Amino acid sequence: MQSVITNTNQLEAIALKVREHIIKMSTDGGCFVGASLSAADLIVYLYSEFLNVNPNNLTDPNRDYLFLSKGHDVPALYGTFAELGLLDKDRLKNHLSLSDNIYWHPNTKIPGIEFHSGSLGHLPSVAIGVAMDIKIKGGNNKVVCIMGDGELNEGTCWEAVLVANAYKLDNLIFVIDRNHFQANMATEDLIPLEPLHDKFTAFGASVKRINGHSFEALHEAFSAFPFETGKLNVVIADTVRGKGLPSIERRADRWFCNFSATEVEDLLKELHGEHTTQLTSETLVVR
Amino acid sequence: MSYEELLTEIALSDERFIVMTAENRALVRNIPAKLGNRFIDTGITEQTMIGAAAGLALRGRTPVVHALASFLTMRAFEFVRTDAGIPNLPVKLSSFIPGFLSDGNGPTHQAVEDISLMRGIPNMTVFAPADEDDLVKMLPQIWNHPNPSYVRINTRKTDYQHSPFELGKAEIIAEGEDVTILTYGLLFEQALIAVDILKNEGLSVGLINMRSLKPVDEHAILHATRNSKLTVTLEDHFLTGGLYSIVAEVLLKHGLTANVLPFALNEKWFKPSLLPNVMEHEGFTGKQIAEKILGYNTRFHQPQIAVPQFSE
Numbered sequence: 001m002q003s004v005i006t007n008t009n010q011l012e013a014i015a016l017k018v019r020e021h022i023i024k025m026s027t028d029g030g031c032f033v034g035a036s037l038s039a040a041d042l043i044v045y046l047y048s049e050f051l052n053v054n055p056n057n058l059t060d061p062n063r064d065y066l067f068l069s070k071g072h073d074v075p076a077l078y079g080t081f082a083e084l085g086l087l088d089k090d091r092l093k094n095h096l097s098l099s100d101n102i103y104w105h106p107n108t109k110i111p112g113i114e115f116h117s118g119s120l121g122h123l124p125s126v127a128i129g130v131a132m133d134i135k136i137k138g139g140n141n142k143v144v145c146i147m148g149d150g151e152l153n154e155g156t157c158w159e160a161v162l163v164a165n166a167y168k169l170d171n172l173i174f175v176i177d178r179n180h181f182q183a184n185m186a187t188e189d190l191i192p193l194e195p196l197h198d199k200f201t202a203f204g205a206s207v208k209r210i211n212g213h214s215f216e217a218l219h220e221a222f223s224a225f226p227f228e229t230g231k232l233n234v235v236i237a238d239t240v241r242g243k244g245l246p247s248i249e250r251r252a253d254r255w256f257c258n259f260s261a262t263e264v265e266d267l268l269k270e271l272h273g274e275h276t277t278q279l280t281s282e283t284l285v286v287r
Numbered sequence: 288m289s290y291e292e293l294l295t296e297i298a299l300s301d302e303r304f305i306v307m308t309a310e311n312r313a314l315v316r317n318i319p320a321k322l323g324n325r326f327i328d329t330g331i332t333e334q335t336m337i338g339a340a341a342g343l344a345l346r347g348r349t350p351v352v353h354a355l356a357s358f359l360t361m362r363a364f365e366f367v368r369t370d371a372g373i374p375n376l377p378v379k380l381s382s383f384i385p386g387f388l389s390d391g392n393g394p395t396h397q398a399v400e401d402i403s404l405m406r407g408i409p410n411m412t413v414f415a416p417a418d419e420d421d422l423v424k425m426l427p428q429i430w431n432h433p434n435p436s437y438v439r440i441n442t443r444k445t446d447y448q449h450s451p452f453e454l455g456k457a458e459i460i461a462e463g464e465d466v467t468i469l470t471y472g473l474l475f476e477q478a479l480i481a482v483d484i485l486k487n488e489g490l491s492v493g494l495i496n497m498r499s500l501k502p503v504d505e506h507a508i509l510h511a512t513r514n515s516k517l518t519v520t521l522e523d524h525f526l527t528g529g530l531y532s533i534v535a536e537v538l539l540k541h542g543l544t545a546n547v548l549p550f551a552l553n554e555k556w557f558k559p560s561l562l563p564n565v566m567e568h569e570g571f572t573g574k575q576i577a578e579k580i581l582g583y584n585t586r587f588h589q590p591q592i593a594v595p596q597f598s599e
Contacts, residue, residue, distance in 0.1 A: 029561050096391050098568050103559040105393040118395030153331035184312050191330035
């Protein structure tokens with residue numbers, strides 16, 4: 001892998017398309033827009049540059065693994081799959097339809113989804129099991145688990161860090177989408193997480209904290225994998241909930257959104273920098 | 288009166304009450320400002336919330352706790368059983384989006400075994416209101432009862448005015464000699480439609496809103512099975528452990544059998560989509576229920592099913 005990334009323009013173009021897909025899925029029942037937008041760059045980077053996963057090796061046990069643990073950011077994953085040829089773009093129109101299996105949380109009926117999720121704090125442990133078997137069999141596959149920062153409230157996330165440390169799983173990377181919000185409010189106003197870097201370090205992990213919207217920063221961090229021999233890798237990716245749409249960014253009340261068709265049109269224009277959208281839909285914020 | 292208004296009124300008038308949530312604020316949006324330090328949000332920590340609720344109850348409090356039904360009953364199951372069940376503490380569980388109400392979320396969020404799990408805990412009481420009116424009528428008694436409780440929260444509005452609630456008693460809506468439908472929760476709406484169709488087809492039809500699933504109204508079950516040629520159990524729950532099982536247990540206890548047709552999810556989760564699609568796809572609309580009972584199609588037009596006010 002190159003230490004300097006040369007194709008950031010290409011990645012940014014893919015990420016923009018992914019954000020378009022997310023906005024288009026936020027109507028006719030809606031989706032978790034804010035978290036999907038914060039994770040979009042991370043997911044685009046990982047599938048484009050870091051993971052050995054492509055439409056032809058999905059069933060190959062030697063491919064790399066990505067587990068999407070917070071789950072409700074799955075529109076970003078489906079958007080990325082569509083752009084990278086892992087999923088037919090037309091199927092994104094089937095969001096919430098009985099004719100397909102594209103709904104608010106991931107499921108393995110969609111090729112490329114490794115495990116279903118939606119109940120927080122499950123996939124760190126599933127990822128550990130996969131990483132343990134790779135160690136036992138002597139493989140070189142990488143295992144990535146993306147977790148939300150709100151998800152870190154769940155105790156099982158921390159149990160997983162303890163166990164990964166005990167078994168020296170340096171083939172495993174926990175990526176924290178640190179968008180600074182949980183469902184209803186800023187994380188630091190409810191269950192403070194900081195100093196987060198120190199928490200993971202104290203649990204024995206090797207930690208990098210980066211800007212999760214900079215492909216250069218992502219590349220620098222992931223190029224250093226494995227960070228230290230015998231240690232769990234943790235990437236804290238500082239992100240912005242709603243990234244790319246000023247009318248959604250950093251707003252506690254823009255978590256789950258079901259926009260009108262007009263709003264979606266306006267948001268797509270806003271994504272391309274035309275203007276800021278006046279959102280009038282009733283906002284749904286529940287967990 | 289809404290759930291939130293009732294909870295606010297009761298908690299403000301009785302210092303024992305503590306309102307808790309594992310960051311599920313849909314039902315308690317305005318309560319933090321009104322209750323001050325008697326509102327506690329533990330973040331996304333269902334297990335810790337239940338343990339803390341037990342600690343508060345140990346000090347004489349009555350915690351009313353909120354989380355999504357699947358996480359409240361399953362992630363925190365052992366904490367509910369061990370910390371609230373074994374010491375018989377008045378921890379009051381309010382479960383959000385149970386059964387079909389989790390519509391488009393997927394199996395992780397489908398609580399379709401909650402009645403089965405909760406009624407298996409000694410000391411636990413279990414309730415499932417038909418709509419908001421039923422919910423508001425039952426909660427004061429449930430929350431003032433000394434045992435732990437589980438309520439399948441259902442805030443949907445129907446036009447039906449329910450009779451006063453009595454713990455352990457079902458609500459007899461109608462009696463019938465051909466068919467009696469036993470149901471609970473949001474399917475009550477569809478049962479009312481099914482009853483209309485069946486009556487229109489000339490049948491004598493009974494309907495019972497079970498309300499209290501533990502303790503259960505054995506007399507209502509025995510009366511229905513004795514006096515109707517067919518008993519229907521209707522629930523958005525797995526076939527295992529829910530109302531169908533309860534009816535079977537009650538009949539066997541009394542050495543009886545009956546002709547029972549269950550509507551339930553048999554060894555599968557439901558297909559995720561918006562609620563009206565889910566109901567249609569799984570065969571739980573009033574028209575589909577009636578036609579399955581009749582064994583033939585009717586010209587009846589199924590009324591539109593309202594999309595829930597809240598998604599996940």
